[in-house]
Amino acid sequence: MNPAKTTTVRPLGRVDIAALAAAVRAIPEAVWDAENAAKPNKFDALDATRHIVFRFINDPRDWRVSHDRPAWAAWRALLEPVLAQAVQPYGYARPVFPRVMLARMAPGGVIHPHIDANPAAKWPHKIHVPLATNPQVVSFFGGAAHHFPEGTAVEVNNLGPHWVRNLGATDRVHLIFEVFDLDQPGPTQ
Template sequence: MTARPAANPRKTGGVRPLGPVDISTLKAAVLAIPEDVWEVENAAKPNRFDVLDTTRHIVFRFIDDTRDWRGSHDLPAWAQWRNLLEPVLAQAVSNYGYARGVFPRVMLARMSAGGIIHPHIDAGPAAKWPHKIHVPLTTNPGVVSFFGGAERRLPAGEAVEVDNLGPHWVRNGGDSDRIHLIFEYYDADQPEPDWLEPFLLSCSLAGVAR
């Protein structure tokens, strides 16, 4: 029998503050994105889940297989945004100290006033290993997130790792957009879990779709 996939013990079980990040240049560029670009990018996004409701996304990098975090690829927007994103990503993860850190998923998430992300957990096996990190770019006092068993208000410009494997939700009760840079990060030098290859083999034998 294949072992049940276990979470990376390095991941937080609640919220882990990572410190301030200089978001000024990225934020200005994001606020200048035309509405039609948001619509086109959101229509093409690979992360299409009912729990996200009307939250729109611009996806820069994404995993190849929802069962395996080790393979990922750039989407077309990455080439245009890379020089703006990489300094923010580097600042946000500097405390981890990984010599070979990998960003399998990178995206912007825009929740309009009155929006909601319904309670859920990130159930796919590929979500069990990377750290899940948010860098709020815009927010308001009415934005409430639930992570690690408590309601939280995440300030703009403060990077934070969140527990994506426990129940979490977000609601925007304010009158302005909440825009976050959201990404995953893992250490390529960390030994892979014992369950990964048997799990992938069992999926292959069972013909489970990627």
């Protein structure tokens, strides 16, 4: 495990999400459906949460090798400023983003309790940036329930049990991504 990862929740600060959130609100349902059907992260714990995946790892055992998915080219200009601003507190000169996605949970939705168990999840920081939420979205990380406000970046402990419930009347949409420092020696170095 990366010793720089949080073991609970680490607030990273406010992020300017205005342009990205507006673009996300304009995504047609047919696009959400098509992207979700083709997503590489099909896990039972995610239940009916829909995803648009922009970048993804090539192998669940290695976070160091990833690829751009088709949507990345069209969204890159909107995503990169948010990614850079969210990880600024780390001070990484060469941050790498192996996984980048939108996660949309409908009212009444749930992500069941789970641990990100694949080896590729053990090193990168896992970051959430809420783009749309409501006060009744509850996220459980680091042994406690949390509500993450829109436009705040937060690192979460993905290696401990975690879950999410949307008990409100509106969608919860998060930009979720991983980051690691290319200059930080890895566990095998």
